[in-house]
Amino acid sequence: MDFSSDPELESIAREAENLASAFDDDYWSEHDEKKQFPWDFYRAFAEQGWMGIAIPEKYGGAGLGVLHAGTLLHTVAGSAGAMNAASTLHLSIFGMGPVIHHGSEALKEKVLPPTARGDLHTSFGVTEDDAGTDTSRIRTAARRDGDRWIVNGKKVWNTKAQQCQKILLLARTTPRDECARRFDGLTLFLADLDPDHVEIREIPKMGRNAVNSNEVFLRDLPVSNEDVVGEVGRGFYHLLDGINPERIMVAAEAVGIGLRAIDKAVAYAKERIVFDRPIGQNQAVAHPLGDSYSELQAADLLWKHAAWTYDRGLPAGGLTNMAKLRCADAGFRACDRALQTFGGFGYAREFHVERYWREARLMRLAPISQEMALNFVTEHVLGLPRSY
Amino acid sequence: MKVLVCLKQVPHSDARLDIRDDGAWIKDDGVKFEINSYDTYALEQALRVKDAGEAEVVVVSIGPDRVTQALRTALGMGADRAVHVNDPEAEGSDPLGVAKILAAVAAEESPDLILTGFMSEDGNFAAVPPMVARLQGIPSATAVVQCEISDSSVRVERELEGGAMEVVDLEMPCLIALQTGANQVRYASLKGIMQAKKKPVDAKTVADLGLAGQVGASAVKVVIEKIYRPDKGEGAEMLEGSTGEVVSQLVGKIKELGLL
Numbered sequence: 101m102d103f104s105s106d107p108e109l110e111s112i113a114r115e116a117e118n119l120a121s122a123f124d125d126d127y128w129s130e131h132d133e134k135k136q137f138p139w140d141f142y143r144a145f146a147e148q149g150w151m152g153i154a155i156p157e158k159y160g161g162a163g164l165g166v167l168h169a170g171t172l173l174h175t176v177a178g179s180a181g182a183m184n185a186a187s188t189l190h191l192s193i194f195g196m197g198p199v200i201h202h203g204s205e206a207l208k209e210k211v212l213p214p215t216a217r218g219d220l221h222t223s224f225g226v227t228e229d230d231a232g233t234d235t236s237r238i239r240t241a242a243r244r245d246g247d248r249w250i251v252n253g254k255k256v257w258n259t260k261a262q263q264c265q266k267i268l269l270l271a272r273t274t275p276r277d278e279c280a281r282r283f284d285g286l287t288l289f290l291a292d293l294d295p296d297h298v299e300i301r302e303i304p305k306m307g308r309n310a311v312n313s314n315e316v317f318l319r320d321l322p323v324s325n326e327d328v329v330g331e332v333g334r335g336f337y338h339l340l341d342g343i344n345p346e347r348i349m350v351a352a353e354a355v356g357i358g359l360r361a362i363d364k365a366v367a368y369a370k371e372r373i374v375f376d377r378p379i380g381q382n383q384a385v386a387h388p389l390g391d392s393y394s395e396l397q398a399a400d401l402l403w404k405h406a407a408w409t410y411d412r413g414l415p416a417g418g419l420t421n422m423a424k425l426r427c428a429d430a431g432f433r434a435c436d437r438a439l440q441t442f443g444g445f446g447y448a449r450e451f452h453v454e455r456y457w458r459e460a461r462l463m464r465l466a467p468i469s470q471e472m473a474l475n476f477v478t479e480h481v482l483g484l485p486r487s488y
Numbered sequence: 489m490k491v492l493v494c495l496k497q498v499p500h501s502d503a504r505l506d507i508r509d510d511g512a513w514i515k516d517d518g519v520k521f522e523i524n525s526y527d528t529y530a531l532e533q534a535l536r537v538k539d540a541g542e543a544e545v546v547v548v549s550i551g552p553d554r555v556t557q558a559l560r561t562a563l564g565m566g567a568d569r570a571v572h573v574n575d576p577e578a579e580g581s582d583p584l585g586v587a588k589i590l591a592a593v594a595a596e597e598s599p600d601l602i603l604t605g606f607m608s609e610d611g612n613f614a615a616v617p618p619m620v621a622r623l624q625g626i627p628s629a630t631a632v633v634q635c636e637i638s639d640s641s642v643r644v645e646r647e648l649e650g651g652a653m654e655v656v657d658l659e660m661p662c663l664i665a666l667q668t669g670a671n672q673v674r675y676a677s678l679k680g681i682m683q684a685k686k687k688p689v690d691a692k693t694v695a696d697l698g699l700a701g702q703v704g705a706s707a708v709k710v711v712i713e714k715i716y717r718p719d720k721g722e723g724a725e726m727l728e729g730s731t732g733e734v735v736s737q738l739v740g741k742i743k744e745l746g747l748l
Contacts, residue, residue, distance in 0.1 A: 108685060111560055115676040118561070149678035162678050367504070450730065 112168055113175045119144055120179035125452045128181045131310035132455060135302075137263055138310050141181065142188050146218025151192045154345075156200065159212035165411035166345045169193050170352035170403060177356030180452070183459035184310040186353040191260055194349055195222050195268055197342040198288055202330030211266070211290060221264040222290070224346075225255040225316060226339065233472045235270070235336060236282035240318065242271040242289065249273075249328070251291065251321040257466070261300045261314040267293050268342070269323075270335050279333075288335035289323045297321040307458025344410055344420045346467050351403035351423040354431030354463040358396045361438035361456045365389055368451075369441055385441055392434040399423070399430040418481040421473040428463035428470060435460040489543040489639070491534040492599035493567065494590050494620070496524040497551055497558040498610040511714040514610075523558045526605025529666040532673045534603050535566045537637055544568050548593050550578050550586060556689065563684035564676030571597075575693040580705025583611070587619030592697035594624050601642065602663040606631050617665035628663040629656050633670050 123141050131138050145151065154169045155161025162168075173193070177186040196215055199207060214220035231237040240253025251271050258267065267290075274285030293300070299317040330338040366389055369380030379385045406419035435457040439446035446453050464470050478484045499505060500520040508515050523531075534545045547562040548571040549555045559570040571593055578589060594602055602621075607614035614630065621628030633653075634645040642658045647667060658664070676684075694700055701707065725741075727734045742748045 107556075107560065108681075110557070111564060111676075111681045111684065112678075114557060114561065115564055115678075115681055119675045144675075147677075148675055153678060162682055370504075448730075 109168065109171050112171050115148075116150070116172050116175040117179065119148060119150075120176050120181065120185060123179070123181055123185070125180040128184055128310065129449060129452060129455060132184055132307070133309070133449075135309045135312065137260070137312070138181070138184065138188055141185060142218070145189055149216070150189065151218040152216025154193055154200075155196065155212050155216045159208055160216040161212070165407070166194075166348050167404060167407035167411055169345070170349050170407045173349045174352035174356040174400075174403075177353035178360045179356075180360075181310075182357045182360065182456050183308045183353065183462060186349075186356070187259060187308060187311040190346075190349055190353070191222065191224060192218065192220075194342055194345040195224050197345050198268065198329050198338040199290060201341040202288075202334075202338040203290075204326070206326060207290065207329065220266065221260060222266040222268055223258045223261040223264040223293070223314075223316070224342065225258055225267040225269040225291075227257045228254060229256050233468060236276060236286075238270060238272060238286070240269070240271045242273050242287060242323065244273075245322070247325050249287075249289065249323045249325070251289065251318050251323055253318050255316040255318070256314075257303070258300070258314045258316045260311055261293065261316055262302065262312045264293055267291050267298075267316065268329070269318075270339060273332055273335075283336040285333050286335040287332045288329040288338050290327045290329055291321060291323040294321060306461070307455065308462055343467070344416055347420045347424040347473075348403055348406045348410060348416075350463060350467055351399070351406070351420075351427035354427040354460065355396050355400045355403065356431075357456055357460050357463075358392065358399075358431035358434030361435040361453055361460070362389055362393050362396065364451075364453055364456075365438035365441035379441070388437040389441065392430065392437050395430040396434055399427040402426050418477065421468075421476040422481070424468065425470055425473040425477065428460075431463055432457075432460040489537065489541070489601065490597065490599040491537055491543055491545050491601045491603060492594055492597050493527070493531050493534045493545060493547045493562070494602065494604040494616075495527045495531065495547050495549045495558055495562060496605070496608045496610075497521045497549060497555050498524045498608055501525075501609070507715055507717075511716070512712050513715060521554055521557070523561060524605050524608045524610075526607060526609070526666065526668055528605075528673045529668060529670045530603035530605050530664075531562055531565060531567065532671045533635065533637075533664075533666060534601075535674065536671070537601070538566065538568075546571065546597055546599065548573070548590060550581075550589055552576075552579075559689055560684055561676055563687045563689075564681040565674055566680060567687075569687055570689040571692060572689055573692050573694070573697070575695075577694040577700070577704045580708065581703045582708040582710040583613045583615035584619055584709060585703035585707055587616045587623055588699055588703050589694070589697060590616065590620045591623035592699055593692070594620065596697075598661075600640075600660045601637065602626075602661070604663065604665045606665045606667050614665075617663055621663040624661075624663070626661045626663055627658045628665065629658060630665040631667050632664050633667045635664055635666075635670075 152161030153164050157163040173186050173190050228238045242249040242251045269289045269291045273287040279285040297319050301315045303313045370378050372379045403423040406423040409419050410416040438453045439457050445451050479486050500522045503519045505514045537543045538545050545567040547567045550573040604617045629644045629646050631647040632644045636643045640660050644656050646654050648654050727737045
């Protein structure tokens with residue numbers, strides 16, 4: 101066991117923090133309130149090459165793994181931008197995983213260099229209203245039409261779709277009841293968000309409003325055969341190379357946002373004087389902060405363990421879901437306790453912790469609910485009977 | 489052209505600082521550090537010389553292991569190599585001690601141009617740059633807000649008192665100490681960070697530089713007796729409440745005094 105610091109990871113965290121710190125709480129508060137996509141922030145990171153962190157060097161990226169990308173996103177989520185900032189970047193980072201691992205050479209050459217440069221934005225199109233987490237029951241379907249495919253259906257919770265040119269789309273290409281296994285017969289496409297065939301509607305939501313979430317309606321959307329990612333009918337399995345990194349990165353982000361909230365709360369608890377003493381001198385204020393800080397440190401080790409395992413090509417599903425579970429809980433609890441530390445001011449927008457709180461709440465729901473993460477752990481790690 | 493950039497690592501501008509028990513300096517345990525912001529303008533200036541033509545940019549810093557972070561950042565931004573004077577014997581040096589060390593490094597490197605910040609944000613002496621120049625026997629200009637660098641000379645614009653400016657020409661080798669805001673400082677790119685891993689950081693001791701016994705706490709001529717936070721003055725009134733409340737109270741006070 102070696103816990104000594106890794107200079108490369110330290111450098112990534114330090115330089116990402118330097119860059120992110122140019123965008124303060126007021127910048128993010130304003131973008132959140134006005135629902136404005138933070139282009140300045142995005143371009144600043146894209147210009148320094150951060151979008152290509154996990155893209156192979158051959159295609160213009162840095163060729164680093166989930167541990168490095170997680171370190172970047174952990175740092176960004178720990179900046180004033182919290183989840184808004186992390187979500188601005190993380191789709192371009194994990195979303196191309198299936199293309200990197202399973203896409204054709206031609207497809208990689210076409211889409212990976214512009215993604216690494218930050219010019220190509222891709223939304224992730226998996227979730228549907230009628231299927232939820234039961235991905236095998238998605239209703240979006242693609243049928244062959246000569247050398248192309250025609251896709252019809254609807255996706256939901258498509259992050260950043262308003263800014264995206266493409267969507268990584270999972271569609272059924274063989275009816276479920278004709279497949280040997282329920283996850284067979286699904287195909288992954290990297291489709292254009294062609295406005296003639298696609299309608300995007302924003303979903304008004306509780307937080308993280310600088311980055312939109314959408315419903316995407318697909319009507320006779322043509323997709324060329326070259327834009328099929330991997331094998332026809334194997335899309336779900338290819339998708340796992342996006343889903344697991346996404347969960348690990350979200351876990352890393354949850355710890356980042358939690359640490360920022362604790363940092364703010366500790367500073368406030370030292371400075372805020374009530375009854376002639378700093379409120380942090382009261383154990384009822386201090387202990388929850390100490391407790392959350394130690395929870396975050398424990399959770400931090402778990403996502404790093406999951407990332408390290410994934411990057412080595414070892415089975416990482418169990419660790420990934422456990423990390424997502426623990427980090428999301430620790431992150432939200434930290435934000436909630438920070439808000440409580442601020443008392444009434446915690447509820448005021450001026451102090452920003454309410455924004456962190458709203459955003460951290462999302463981590464317990466997305467990209468997968470805590471309950472579904474637990475189902476994975478009980479079934480696949482503990483070997484208990486499947487409950488659903 | 490060879491450019492030597494002197495960097496100091498100072499406590500981060502957001503760091504909450506406590507005074508050491510002996511009262512002579514701050515506690516630096518657990519404090520976050522960053523590159524002195526004045527020095528980042530010096531580094532940027534050097535990198536612009538490199539961008540414009542052939543130049544080697546060498547960065548030098550003095551301090552414990554943590555200083556490696558500052559040097560790595562500089563290498564990530566584009567500097568070619570680093571010299572790290574990492575020696576407990578250098579600790580506690582006064583400005584002259586620091587200047588001797590930097591001048592000794594400059595003597596080994598023989599740069600055409602030495603770039604530094606005008607002063608450090610922690611010590612605020614603004615003494616080291618001219619001392620380095622004097623020890624090296626080269627011309628220098630401080631408080632520089634703009635410089636045009638050619639092959640063998642530098643034309644600088646420097647700040648004088650009362651808002652006046654001065655234009656000075658210096659022959660190389662020379663030392664230029666930059667004011668903040670002299671340029672737009674770049675960030676390290678991811679590519680730069682990856683390349684920085686392979687760039688050399690040359691560790692040196694005081695003895696390596698031939699300065700044993702001449703620098704550090706035992707050789708100081710300037711002693712910091714104590715640092716302290718000034719007491720709150722008499723008659724100061726703290727306004728409390730939200731920003732809006734404080735502003736309206738303040739406006740009320742100004743009106744009360746007949747100033748508005």
